[in-house]
Amino acid sequence: MSTIDYTQELPTVEGKPSAQSIDDVISKPLDTKPGNLWKILITITSLMLLVGGGALGWTFYKGIGVWGNNNPVGWGFDIVNFVFWVGIGHAGTLISAVLFLLRQRWRTGIARFAEAMTIFAVMCAGIFPAIHTGRAWLDGYLFPYPNANNIWVNFTSPLLWDVFAVSTYFTVSAIFWYVGLMPDFATLRDRTTNTLKKNIYSILSLGWRHSSRHWQHYEKAYMILAGFATPLVLSVHTIVSFDFAVSVIPGWHTTIFPPYFVAGAVFSGFAMVQNVLIFVRQAFNLKHIITIGHLEKMNQVMLLVGTMVGYAYAMEFFVAWYSGNQFETFTFINRALGPYAWAYWTMVSCNVIFPQLFWIKKIRTTILPMFILGVVVNIGMWFERFVIIVTSLSRDYLPSSWGMYTPTIYDLGILMFSFGLFFTNVLLFVRALPAVSIAEVKAVVDGAQPSHKGGHH
Amino acid sequence: MIYEKKELPGKVQKIGFLLTGLGLVLVLVSYLVDPKREAFNNVIGLMFFASIALGALVLVALEYLSGAVWSTPFRRISEFIASSLPLVLLFAVPLFFAMHSIFHWTHTDVVSADKILSAKTPYLNIPFFIGRTVGVLALFYIFYLLFRRNSKKQDETKDQKLTKTNVNLSAVFMFFAGIGLTVLVVDWVMSLEPHWFSTILGIYFISATLLAGLAATTYAAVSLNEGGYLGVKVGKDNYYSFGALLFAITNFWAYVAFSQFLLIWYANIPEETFWFIARWEGGWKYISILLMIIRFAVPYAMLLSQPSKSDPKNLKRVSIVILAAHFFDLYWLIMPTFSKTITFSFYEIGFPVLVIGLIVLVFYAQAKKNNILPVGDPKLQRGLDFHL
Numbered sequence A: 001m002s003t004i005d006y007t008q009e010l011p012t013v014e015g016k017p018s019a020q021s022i023d024d025v026i027s028k029p030l031d032t033k034p035g036n037l038w039k040i041l042i043t044i045t046s047l048m049l050l051v052g053g054g055a056l057g058w059t060f061y062k063g064i065g066v067w068g069n070n071n072p073v074g075w076g077f078d079i080v081n082f083v084f085w086v087g088i089g090h091a092g093t094l095i096s097a098v099l100f101l102l103r104q105r106w107r108t109g110i111a112r113f114a115e116a117m118t119i120f121a122v123m124c125a126g127i128f129p130a131i132h133t134g135r136a137w138l139d140g141y142l143f144p145y146p147n148a149n150n151i152w153v154n155f156t157s158p159l160l161w162d163v164f165a166v167s168t169y170f171t172v173s174a175i176f177w178y179v180g181l182m183p184d185f186a187t188l189r190d191r192t193t194n195t196l197k198k199n200i201y202s203i204l205s206l207g208w209r210h211s212s213r214h215w216q217h218y219e220k221a222y223m224i225l226a227g228f229a230t231p232l233v234l235s236v237h238t239i240v241s242f243d244f245a246v247s248v249i250p251g252w253h254t255t256i257f258p259p260y261f262v263a264g265a266v267f268s269g270f271a272m273v274q275n276v277l278i279f280v281r282q283a284f285n286l287k288h289i290i291t292i293g294h295l296e297k298m299n300q301v302m303l304l305v306g307t308m309v310g311y312a313y314a315m316e317f318f319v320a321w322y323s324g325n326q327f328e329t330f331t332f333i334n335r336a337l338g339p340y341a342w343a344y345w346t347m348v349s350c351n352v353i354f355p356q357l358f359w360i361k362k363i364r365t366t367i368l369p370m371f372i373l374g375v376v377v378n379i380g381m382w383f384e385r386f387v388i389i390v391t392s393l394s395r396d397y398l399p400s401s402w403g404m405y406t407p408t409i410y411d412l413g414i415l416m417f418s419f420g421l422f423f424t425n426v427l428l429f430v431r432a433l434p435a436v437s438i439a440e441v442k443a444v445v446d447g448a449q450p451s452h453k454g455g456h457h
Numbered sequence B: 001m002i003y004e005k006k007e008l009p010g011k012v013q014k015i016g017f018l019l020t021g022l023g024l025v026l027v028l029v030s031y032l033v034d035p036k037r038e039a040f041n042n043v044i045g046l047m048f049f050a051s052i053a054l055g056a057l058v059l060v061a062l063e064y065l066s067g068a069v070w071s072t073p074f075r076r077i078s079e080f081i082a083s084s085l086p087l088v089l090l091f092a093v094p095l096f097f098a099m100h101s102i103f104h105w106t107h108t109d110v111v112s113a114d115k116i117l118s119a120k121t122p123y124l125n126i127p128f129f130i131g132r133t134v135g136v137l138a139l140f141y142i143f144y145l146l147f148r149r150n151s152k153k154q155d156e157t158k159d160q161k162l163t164k165t166n167v168n169l170s171a172v173f174m175f176f177a178g179i180g181l182t183v184l185v186v187d188w189v190m191s192l193e194p195h196w197f198s199t200i201l202g203i204y205f206i207s208a209t210l211l212a213g214l215a216a217t218t219y220a221a222v223s224l225n226e227g228g229y230l231g232v233k234v235g236k237d238n239y240y241s242f243g244a245l246l247f248a249i250t251n252f253w254a255y256v257a258f259s260q261f262l263l264i265w266y267a268n269i270p271e272e273t274f275w276f277i278a279r280w281e282g283g284w285k286y287i288s289i290l291l292m293i294i295r296f297a298v299p300y301a302m303l304l305s306q307p308s309k310s311d312p313k314n315l316k317r318v319s320i321v322i323l324a325a326h327f328f329d330l331y332w333l334i335m336p337t338f339s340k341t342i343t344f345s346f347y348e349i350g351f352p353v354l355v356i357g358l359i360v361l362v363f364y365a366q367a368k369k370n371n372i373l374p375v376g377d378p379k380l381q382r383g384l385d386f387h388l
Helices: A019-031 A036-062 A077-088 A090-101 A105-132 A136-142 A158-191 A195-204 A212-245 A257-283 A292-322 A326-337 A341-359 A367-394 A409-432 A438-444 B010-033 B035-066 B072-082 B085-097 B108-113 B115-120 B126-157 B160-188 B201-227 B237-267 B270-278 B284-303 B312-338 B346-369 B380-384
Strands: none
Touching (some): A019 A158, A019 A409, A077 A212, A077 A409, A090 A105, A090 A158, A090 A212, A090 A257, A105 A136, A105 A257, A105 A292, A105 A409, A105 A438, A158 A195, A212 A257, A212 B237, A257 A292, A257 A367, A292 A326, A292 A367, A292 B160, A326 A341, A326 A367, B010 B035, B010 B346, B035 B085, B035 B126, B035 B160, B035 B201, B035 B346, B072 B126, B072 B201, B072 B346, B072 B380, B085 B126, B108 B115, B160 B201, B201 B312, B237 B270, B237 B284, B237 B312, B284 B312, B312 B346
């Protein structure tokens, strides 16, 4: 094992790349024509989008009767996927805002990308409640506004709070992302020789000239936005958890849900960001900017939040027994031993048992095992939502009204649609915008900041 | 860097003795006058003490784990506070003899007539209960001793490997800390009302513990540094993180407390709501409202602006507010089981005074024996050079 020198801060960027070389390497994908790999990938993801879109279209045409949802399981893949994607969307703001407030400089290499993924994931998430209403063309009524029919939303329902929480989150994430992009747009504007691009970048950069006054304002704005975004990150998944926890369904109504959902969201989000970054750093020669050290830190965060999720599972199980409530106790025994036990044990092994391998440094710092574990975590977190939603609904109070849930091909198609949408967006993003913040990376290169020790560096 | 050890003024010890003496007298008198009531206060005292000492130990582990440098010059302060852990167990001992008057579930006749309570006996029984408390506190103390040994050895050897050892130890410790704190709060708070349950209560207490340990450390760190007792002057930038963390955890506590309340209020299931009703009726609502103000609104307002987070005077003041609010939080959690109507008099004063007095004494003794600055820590110089 290599020894760490604690007297020195670890460099955030490997080597000492010049400002010019950082500009070049990050904007290269924007300046060059895409390679074959990218074309193959976008073909696949667009196909997923198209074929999945067919399932979506069929749903619009026939109605949601084509799904597997039934009575008693009124929430199926639609809500599972919603919660899954909102969860994925949590890593971005956590990395960009919370780690910013915690002054974690390693975030600079990955923040931009993670924020973009947040935006795409929230877009994917937004599809599901919209189509779950059954008549998506009437979704305008989700927003409370005075109308001729005097139809108002139910303000006491967490389902409505979701509308506010998710749309606020999307808006603030997008603004935060855009503010971070402004200096980079200016850099791109100054680099490019293409007139059309120059015009677009000029408009997007809002007249940014890298003056120190701009930077001063920028840093203030960024700090304030980070301050706003931080409670928002927590609030979004908290409110998603309220969708379940305010009810009286056994297995849904439990007070640990808010922090437990937030931890789970961060868990799955980090896993997704880690997975995609592994490809990006390879494909675009960013290994010195998105280092193994960064990936290791992400894996450590995953180990931490994964263990928190494990704590929540254990606590739920313990209190279900401790409460002495027969319905609660039954629900948890049913999860572990009932007809959906396979889903439950997939969830536990993927989310709690396998991630413990991250205790081993070798696994945290080797690409292949960490990638596999990232995929495993995402599978586990998808199943977590499946377990929570389906097992509790399929067997609640009255055995006479129990029922099983099986997704149909349309459910799977719409899930594929959301993955297609997400990855198509990601692929377009890496070609259209700088995937790493040029300005911020320059600021964390060794020697970029004044040293207070007097020329030590 | 040349470190010159500076003794703490004897005044500190005097204050310690004074508070300990005063607290001890109050506690003894109260125990004589109303043993049952004082036993409940003893539970508050136990949890108050445990949370400060354990919170400080968690901070030590957090510093190692996160690789933070701003707090390295102050780490000894948390270590000194955590060294009072064996005394915490001493607070539990009288309670082991008074369990019958505190815990409903120790009454065999009540339990055997109650289906739900008798189902809980595999967990709620006296030998297991005592075993858990002793086990958890002993485990924490062992971790403390290990941290301490490495940290102290490093003063002489300056061996970087010791930091690595403590980093690994911290990871394992955090795992047990989460479980241990949950066990403590389930046993000493949740089982006071053995029919009541809430899965978030463990996290509630974990956040309260962090806040208590951090507030105590902040107060001591700022006082020592302002008085020049660290041997070197640590810059104000290091204070900022104290303020920011106190602010963050205060918000987190409020989030957890509100989540617990909202979910129980909204679902409106009698087997859960009675606990909150007991904290609203009989005058208890004044404490419920007080908590919202002094445990959330006041620290929030005091720490919101950026300069206030590194203002030493403000940090000391807010630390006191937070510790006082923490006491009232525990009082609110525990006392309604003793009395349906609100009661507050000299009985309630003894234990917090005693706890503070003992911590001051232990701190003084530790500071006399040891370097206040971790002089051999490889991160120390970076900590002293720290700038925002």
